[in-house]
Amino acid sequence: MLGLIFVLCLVSFISPSLCWWDSSWQYRVPIEINNTGNSNNLTDYQVLVTVDTATLISDGKMRSDCGDIRFVDSDDSTKLSYWIESGCNTSSTKIWVKVPSIPASSTKTIYMYYGNPNAESESNGDATFEFFDDFEDDSPYTSTNSSLIYVDTANSRLVAKLYRNSDNTYIYRSLPSAIxxxxxxxxxxxxxxxxxxxxxxxxxGFSDSANGLRHVNGNFYGVGQDNDQDGDGTYGRSISIYDGGGTRLASLYNIEEEGVWREVSLKRAGSEVTASYEGYGTISGTTSYTGSTNYFVVSNYDDGADPDRYTEIWLDRIYVRKYTDPEPTTSVGSEQSISIEINIYSPEAKTYWTTDIEFTFNVTGGSNLTVKAFINNQTVYENENYEEGELITLGKLAKDYEQERETYCTGTCSYDDSYEDGSYAYDGNE
Incomplete structure (x- = not known):
């Protein structure tokens, strides 16, 4: 069998030589990461990319479920982990991408590929964040009272009925690695x-011990549901943050709604801890603990007072990402697409009774191309400065075979996913 595989690398006028990561994807956009305001080199850092997927889907360039999105590093070879947070098929789809390295005081370009109707989603929170849980699996968890606090896998949520009693009720799991x-x-x-x-x-929140989130045990960073003591003479629900020793640092008051999903966040920057509750504001304080944590914990407050009173909370999903100040920003560049064509002039599409076949072709649809040709993984042609349209003749291509006569039926240049990424193929035995 006589076969040729062509690997085409695109070279822009202002950038180093870049191969198209995978020719099964028809489009890509460059994503510029701007870290010029930060003097730190960032490693395995999660950046937020906001994309208008509604237009791409409407134009027929992207799957309706965003399943063909892929991110590739600046080498245009290394796939990057990502997680679609929200908004597929909207003008502001939020996607977190884990980038292996971002240089200090500089910029970096990664790529988002799309346009493969046969691709399936690789959105993966576990691979993207320091910690991620969507509560679809209860096996990592240990609960002291599974009737009150447990992972409801059927509804992908953690349920916690938190009593103010002395029953020491909590649930925890080890973190994949210390935060x-x-x-x-x-x-x-x-x-x-x-x-x-x-x-x-x-x-x-997060603690250095399995039961260290009950205000008095262990060192932790946590968000608590507290009584509303804002001085107005009434009691209600509040969100509070605590330092590592259990002292309440600050609270958001008068949160009396139920049955409404809200986003709650907790940020640690040195000894400064900041929390926000969607729609209600932001609070901050200085913590006495700045060490690492090994457990995710949900617990009650077990001082024994008001033993019959409780608040039930649900958690839908949670993630932890790295933080730096200032954070790098991202911007989406202009769309690029595959438009390269290989034009075969000889051999003709007919049967040959010889292995001595002259192969002539050219490449169109791009500038500053690198063109390579292989037979049975052996390089037979390479040109890093190929001029578009230049005719290439590879001469008589022969190979010894056991049989004296072998039939060769030539075909046409084809686009074949079975070959390695970035390759166009011509198979002389089609």
Whole structure:
């Protein structure tokens, strides 16, 4: 069998030579990461990319479920982990991308590929973040009372009925790796129900011990549901942040709604801790603990007071990403597309009774191309300065075969996913 595989690399006028990552994807856009305001080299850092997928889907360039999105590093070879947070088929789709390295005080370009109707989504929160849980699996968790606090896998949520009693009720799981340094935690949460007057009940966060989130045990960074003590003479629900020793640093008051999903976040930057509750504002304070944490914990507040009163909270998903100040920004560049064509002039599409076949072709549709040709993984042609349209003749291509006579039926230049990425193929035995 006689076969040729062509690998075409595109070279822009202002950039180093770049191969098209995978020719099964028809389009890409460059994403510029701007880290010029930060003097730190960033490693495995999560950046937010906002994309208008509605237009791409409407134009027929992207799958309706955004499943063909892929991100590739600046080498145009290394795939990057990503997670679509929200908004597929909207003008502001939010996607987090984990970038292996971002240079200090500089910019970097990565690529977003799309336009492959046969691709399936590779959106993966576990691979993208320092910690991620969408509560579809309860196996990592240990609960001291599974009737009150548990992972509801059928509805992909964590349910916690938090009593202010002495029953020491909590659930925890080990983190994939310790969280150290500055970070941002983001969760979707709702207050589901309550019994009695609003009161202390508990919270969730990250601790250096499995039961270290009950205000008094262990060192932790946490967000708590607290009683509303804003001085107005009434009690209600509030969101509070605590330092590592259990001291309340600040609170957001008068959160009396139930059944509404809200985004709650907690950011640590050195000793400064900041929390926000969607629609209600932001609070901050200085923590006494700046060490690492090893567990994600949800627990009650077990001082024994008001034992019959509780608040039930639900968590829908949670992730932790790295943080730096200032954070790098991203911008989406202009769309690029594959337009390269290989034009075969000889051999003709007929049967040959010889292995001595002259091969003539040219390449059109691009400038400053590198063109390579292989037979059985052996390089038979390479030109890093190919001029568009230049005719290439490879001469008599022969190979010894066991049989004296072999039939060769030539075909036409084809686009074949079975060959390695970035390749066009011509198979002389089609």
């Amino acid at each position: 150290s340094g500055d970070f941002v935690m983001v969760a979707r949460m709702q207050f589901a129900s309550h019994s009695g007057t609003w009161t202390y009940s508990g919270g969730f």
